[in-house]
Amino acid sequence: MKTLYLHDSLTRTKGAFTPLDPKHVRLYACGPTVYSYAHIGNARMAVTFDLLAGILRTLYPKVTYVSNITDVDDKIITASLQTGESCAAITDKYAAIYNHDMARLGLLPPDIQPRATGHIPQMIALIQTLIEKEHAYEAQGHVLFNVPSFPAYGALSGRNRDDQIAGARVEVAPYKKDPADFVLWKPSAPDQPGWDSPWGFGRPGWHIECSAMAQEHLGLPFDIHGGGADLKFPHHENEIAQSCCARGAENDPSAFSKIWVHNGFVTVEGEKMSKSLGNVALVHDLLKEWPGEVLRLALLSAHYRQPLDWSDNLLRQIKSFLDGLYRTLYEMRNIEPDYASAPTAEIDAVLEALYDDLNTPKAIAALSHINKAASLDKSAHQKGILLRAGSLLGILKADPVEWLGYGVSGADIDSSKIERLIQERKTARAEKNYRRADEIRDELDAMGLIIEDTPGGAKWRRRE
RNA sequence: GGCGCGGUGGCAGAAUGGUGAUGUAGAGGACUGCAAAUCCUCGUAUCCGGGUUCGAUUCCCGGCCGUGCCUCCA
Structure with missing residues (x-):
């Protein structure tokens, strides 16, 4: 059997992947918070883990890929206040x-796509467990996770508690026992989304939903947890802390997920995407101009762990490459x-190539070799x-006919006129009236059409 | 300030202690009335300085440059 090698963020090394249960591999990847359109960074995560799930399926009889939708979050509340729509x-x-846009990127839906709001009781139960085990405490309507109670904290992001506090730009809430403590549950105003809980009407903090959903749908520990590199800290670090402590694994950061896989960032034209720069590339918009493939x-x-710079130039190059494949x-x-x-x-x-830590550039190179062989051989096998x-x-x-645009009719294309022009050009060429033939080609060009003369006649x- | 990542041909991007993939763009050629498409060919590409080595782009040290996280973030 072939072996998949993966880079584990927890150990910062690449190693052979060995599932906890070879008959059933379990994968979780943090999905989007749905308060706006997905940007190309969200898509990179989605594509990366869709690919990983697919690769795992070539090796193991059963793979459960869970990727959540986070549908309770302060950003959603903000969006609601701005638009007047309900959360x-x-x-x-x-x-x-x-989901629609990701499908157009060729993603299969995750096996399970849990929503945070569907798992409030599980979150409450998890928080209660943490309080019972004295890893969490209630303060002014909030429940906070006490970071010093988890000695292994910082294993993923490679920073100790003191480091992050020293550099933290965040103001420390007065009710925190420790500056690094983070919120598990917080109070909601009556007009905010909220649920009754032992600590009053409120809503979950940011990190607890993934811990609860992963545990609910995969059981602990599971094989692989993934997400964008920026989630390492604090989101994933906190997930580890919550989940490991809840199951009494205070010294084992791998008691939640055995390994961690993180994809790199996407920049746009060399700059970080940000709303203030106005350069956030939305998948929804890009799909209006480019095929999903x-x-x-x-x-x-680019390799999933490398940074990726998104640019029109990149898209043009990829389009040309795909055109070549479709021509074959x-x-x-x-x-x-x-x-x-x-x-x-x-x-x-x-x-x-893909088994080697998802080396997609190398796989694409191999695909290119296959394309070469197929274009020469043109056999059913190739x-x-x-x-x-x-x-x-x-x-x-x-x-391929549609991809390359051959003979496609459409509202703005008059096929009969095109056929007439092509016939006229054929006649002109037969009479060696090349001036007229070229005029017709220019005319077709103005209609957005390219003509190709082949042994079998002209095609457009x-x-x- | 703390932690991390990276600098390979015009561009994108792999790999490797000893002939540096692949794509795209460009150049030349074949084919074509001319194009398009296709095919063939081509380009003295590994940031700088040390070290280890018979040999370094690759390993080590230093430097320069770029960039990410540390705050909501994929």
Whole structure:
């Protein structure tokens, strides 16, 4: 059996992945807080863990991939106050958009997509356990996790408690026993989302929902916990603290998830995305201009742990590359792919790259070799290999005719006129009236069409 | 200030203690009336300075530059 190697943020080393239960691998990845459209950074996380789940499925008979929707959060309350919509309306709306947009990036839905608001009792129970074990305390309607009660705190982010306090720019609330303590439960005003609890009407703090949902749907410990690199601290650090302490593992930060996988940040044109810079690249907008596969492959064009700079130039390069793949498929459009052949060295090259800590650039290079072979061979076997390799990366699902824009009709395209012009050009060329032939090509070009002369006659396709 | 990451061809981006992938862009050629598409070919690419080594882009030290987290953040 092949072995998957993964980089574990907890140990900061790459090692062979060995599941707790080889018959059932369990993966959790922190999903979005749904108060607005997802940006390309959210998408990188989603694509990375979709890929990881898919790779795990090539190795293990059962994989449960859980990725949550956080639908209770102060940012949602803020959005509600700004728009006048209810929190529930906002979260329903953006959760639906998120799932729709991610599907267009070629993601399979997670096996389970729990929502925070559906797990309030589990959170309350978890908090109660932490209080009973004296890892948490109530103060002024809040419940706080007492960080000094967890000696292993800081294992993930590599910082000790004193370090982070020294550099902290956060004001310390007076009711905290320790400056590093964080909120598990906080009071809600009557007009804010809230639930009755032993500590009054309130809502959960930011970190407890993932601890509760992961435990509920995967059991503890599970195999892999993932998310964006910025979540290492404080979010994941706090999840570890809560979950490990609740189950009495005060000295074992791996008692929650065995390993941790974090994807790197996305910058836009060399700058960090931020609302103040106004350069937040939203998936919803990008999908209006680019096929989902271009966005997906662009996100996979750098190794997941490396920073990725998002730019139009990147998208153009990826689009051109995908065009080349689809052209090969177009030329084989009348061949039924043969998937039944024995596993091949070509597919193995892609898989081995992905098994090496999801080395997608290397896998894409292997895909390129496959494309080369397929364009020369044009056999059912090669087509099967190409499509299978593409599917491992979640691409090449489109119809090549449509992708390349051949003979596509549309509201703004008058096919009969095009055919007439092409016929006229054919006649002109036969009469060696090249001036007229070129005029017609210019005319078609003005209509956004490219003409290609082939041995079988002229073909036209849509320019982008 | 604390912790971390990175600097490879025009651009993107892997890998490696000893011939440095792949894509994209560009150049030349084949094909074409010309194009388009395709195919072939090409480009003295590893930030700087030390160290270890027979040999370093790769390991170590220092420097310069860039960047991330430490506050809501994927």
